[in-house]
Every structure is written in structure tokens, then in C-alpha cells.
Amino acid sequence: MTDEACADWIRPEIRAESGIPQEPVPEGTLRLDAMENPFDLPPEIHRRLGEDLARLPLNRYPDGGASELRELLGKRLFGLPSDHIFLGNGSDEILQNLFLLTPGPILLAEPTFSMYRLLARITGRPVGTVPLEKDFSLDPEALLEAVKRLRPSLIVLSHPNNPTGRDLDSRAVERLCREFSGGILVDEAYFPFSGNTLLSLRDTCPSLMVLRSLSKMGLAALRLGVLAANPRIVAELDKIRLPYNLGILTQRAATLICRESFPILEAQVRMIIGLREELRDRLQTISGVAPLPSSANFLLVRIAGADPSFVAQRLALQGIRVRDVSRQHPLLAGCLRVTIGKREENDRFASTLALILKGQP
Numbered sequence: 002m003t004d005e006a007c008a009d010w011i012r013p014e015i016r017a018e019s020g021i022p023q024e025p026v027p028e029g030t031l032r033l034d035a036m037e038n039p040f041d042l043p044p045e046i047h048r049r050l051g052e053d054l055a056r057l058p059l060n061r062y063p064d065g066g067a068s069e070l071r072e073l074l075g076k077r078l079f080g081l082p083s084d085h086i087f088l089g090n091g092s093d094e095i096l097q098n099l100f101l102l103t104p105g106p107i108l109l110a111e112p113t114f115s116m117y118r119l120l121a122r123i124t125g126r127p128v129g130t131v132p133l134e135k136d137f138s139l140d141p142e143a144l145l146e147a148v149k150r151l152r153p154s155l156i157v158l159s160h161p162n163n164p165t166g167r168d169l170d171s172r173a174v175e176r177l178c179r180e181f182s183g184g185i186l187v188d189e190a191y192f193p194f195s196g197n198t199l200l201s202l203r204d205t206c207p208s209l210m211v212l213r214s215l216s217k218m219g220l221a222a223l224r225l226g227v228l229a230a231n232p233r234i235v236a237e238l239d240k241i242r243l244p245y246n247l248g249i250l251t252q253r254a255a256t257l258i259c260r261e262s263f264p265i266l267e268a269q270v271r272m273i274i275g276l277r278e279e280l281r282d283r284l285q286t287i288s289g290v291a292p293l294p295s296s297a298n299f300l301l302v303r304i305a306g307a308d309p310s311f312v313a314q315r316l317a318l319q320g321i322r323v324r325d326v327s328r329q330h331p332l333l334a335g336c337l338r339v340t341i342g343k344r345e346e347n348d349r350f351a352s353t354l355a356l357i358l359k360g361q362p
């Protein structure tokens with residue numbers, strides 16, 4: 002596009018964005034960069050889903066309130082009725098809607114999920130940040146000091162945090178609940194792997210919301226995020242949600258999978274947790290490699306004696322994609338983030354990494 006085409010009428014901060022790279026992934030690439038579940042549902046489930054979805058009418062708009070799915074997911078994920086539940090086309094869409102609700106700054110504890118900053122920029126929301134401690138724990142004093150100074154509308158915390166894999170300390174969040182009256186979003190995208198939720202804090206803190214995603218447990222292709230929030234917040238979100246934001250295929254597929262196939266996904270999640278610990282043990286035997294403990298389906302891996310960007314490029318040349326986060330934040334210097342794959346995929350990654358660090362291939 003020429004400058005003339007978009008010079009004056011597009012917000013300069015959008016023109017300054019580079020955008021998220023979305024080039025197709027070459028076939029055969031081992032993707033350890035997007036925190037997907039490496040196991041798909043069995044062919045039998047695909048077949049049953051296919052038969053069911055084939056009968057759906059495609060000429061009518063879907064249920065705009067996704068009422069059946071909201072009820073099912075509310076009960077299944079949170080034990081809550083549907084008026085406490087807001088659904089989005091991925092949790093990214095829910096984050097975007099939440100940011101659109103806020104009049105003031107959004108406060109983040111960094112390093113954290115990079116989409117928070119990007120979504121704040123594209124929704125035109127100012128961002129305040131406090132650094133995490135060196136061990137990636139939350140510093141409640143720093144957060145409360147930033148609350149006083151910046152008067153944020155919303156604090157967003159990832160639990161466990163992407164890309165560190167570390168859980169939040171519930172006492173720090175409890176304290177925040179007592180001393181901050183704005184919105185607090187606890188993003189639990191990796192809850193299936195951590196089993197650790199701050200949902201109960203909603204009882205005493207009505208502005209605390211818990212965000213979950215179906216992507217990481219194995220349904221990334223459906224694009225479905227689920228927010229548990231006070232019904233008053235859900236009603237405000239409903240005013241800005243685009244109509245029919247969830248297509249009929251996603252609604253129906255998620256409903257069927259939620260009713261019939263969650264135990265399969267839960268078994269896969271347990272397997273991934275085991276594979277994570279195996280990979281961590283294996284990486285610890287490679288000289289110069291320090292994988293951090295993780296409650297999620299990825300490992301943050303610190304590399305000594307080699308430039309992680311170079312290592313990520315060499316891995317890519319071998320058809321293995323990991324995420325180079327080393328430039329994202331000073332605390333992440335030297336770090337790569339690696340999603341847990343199947344056992345043979347993790348072996349391939351670990352042995353290729355060892356060879357690269359030895360100066361080959």
C-alpha cells in the first residue's frame with residue numbers, strides 16, 4: 002500500500018505497528034512456539050463431529066448469545082451459572098473487549114504475555130508496567146506503588162505467566178484485591194496444566210475476573226476463550242461485543258467436545274505435564290542450558306555461552322520453531338521459550354539444541 006492510500010486517515014500508532022507475522026508454516030516444521038497441544042482428538046471423534054456439523058444450517062446466523070455453550074462451559078470450567086460467563090473468539094478477543102471497556106491505563110507486571118501490550122496499543126490504552134522480581138515473582142509493593150502513581154483502570158496478571166511458566170502468589174493478589182478497587186484480570190490460559198486457580202478471590206473481590214482458553218488444552222483451532230466475571234461486568238462486555246462473534250461451527254463443536262470428549266483432553270494434558278518434566282530433566286544434562294521450573298505446557302530455557310537468537314535461527318534451519326524471547330525484556334536475556342511436544346519431538350529438539358551448542362550442525 003502506498004503512503005497516499007493510508008497517510009492521514011489511519012491512526013499513526015497503527016501505521017507504526019509491524020503486525021503479527023502470519024506467514025504459512027512450511028510443511029513438516031516442528032512447531033514448539035505456540036503452546037499447542039501436540040496430540041489431536043482421535044479420528045473417531047473427528048468423524049462424529051464431522052457428521053454432526055454437516056447437518057447444521059449455514060444460511061442462518063448462529064445463536065448470538067451462545068447460550069447453550071455458555072451454560073456448559075460455565076458449569077464445567079468454573080462451576081458458575083451462565084450470567085457469570087462471557088465467551089470470545091479466543092481469549093485474545095476477550096482481552097481486546099476488556100481493554101475497550103476501560104477509560105484509564107492498563108497495568109502489567111512484565112515480562113508477560115506480549116499480546117497485552119499490543120492490544121493496549123491498538124485499542125489506544127496507555128500502559129503502565131512494573132518489573133517482576135529476578136525470580137519472576139510478583140512484587141506486591143511495586144504493584145501497589147504503581148497503582149497509586151498511575152491510577153490504572155485494569156491490572157492484568159497471567160497465572161501461570163507466559164513466558165516464565167511461574168504461578169502468581171495468591172497472597173500478593175489477595176492484597177491487591179484489598180487495596181485496589183479497579184478491574185483485576187487473572188489470565189489462567191495455562192490453568193489445565195497448573196491446576197491452580199484464583200477463582201475463589203471473586204467471592205470477596207467482585208471486580209476480579211478469571212480468563213481461560215480452550216486453545217492450550219487442545220482446541221486451538223476452534224478459537225474459544227471463556228471469562229468468569231461478575232454479571233454486571235458481563236453485561237457491560239455484552240454491549241461492546243460484536244454480534245455473532247462465535248460461529249455456529251465453533252459453538253457446536255465446542256458443545257459436543259465439552260459434553261463428550263473433555264476426559265480425552267484431560268488425559269492428554271496429564272501426559273504433557275509428564276513430558277514437560279522429562280524434557281526439563283533432559284535439558285538439564287546439556288551444558289549451558291538451564292530450563293526453569295514451569296506450571297504450564299512450555300519451558301523457559303536460559304542458554305549460557307550462545308546467543309539465543311542465533312540458536313533459534315539454527316533450530317529453524319533444522320525445521321524446529323521455538324520462540325526467541327530474549328529481547329522481549331531485560332529479565333529474559335538469554336532465554337528461549339519452548340512448547341512441550343510429543344516425546345519424539347522433544348527428543349529431536351533437545352538433541353538438535355545440544356548439537357548446535359557444541360558448534361554443530
Ligand SMILES: Cc1ncc(COP(=O)(O)O)c(C=O)c1O
Pocket residue numbers: 035036090091092093094114159162163188190213214215216221225226
Ligand atoms: C497468557 C495467555 N493468554 C491468552 C492467550 C491467547 O489464547 P487464545 O488462543 O485463547 O486467544 C495466550 C496465548 O498464547 C496466552 O499465553
